[in-house]
Amino acid sequence: MNVDSLEELAAAFGEWRRTKRHLREAMPPQLVDRARRAAEVHGRGCVARAVKVDSGRLRGACGPGGTYRRGRAAPPSYSRVELVSAMSTRPFAELEMPSGVKLRFYSQTQETVGLLTSLCGAGGAR
16 A cells, blocks of 8 residues: 655645646545545644645545535435325334324335335434
């Protein structure tokens, strides 16, 4: 594993800044990877100061589409909810949200299991 010195990284970032085509051009992934490897050795703060980028950019792997993910899960989105009469007298699952709203599920379908999984995974139920 080849780790660049802080001077080499600063020079590489300076060259990229001089040659980029527009103001908001994304950093090249190879350059970010080099900075992350150097941050493991020299420390994230030192590398961020040397290359003049936000230290959060050096934190971890990049998410899909080049966006940097924070620690939050996306809220679930559903476009269809079927309301039918309860076939069973007992629900197979019941969720109570932090706001006090209770959700009871009476039929076990793929959609309800997906909804339960995403709600519990996002920390929205107890």
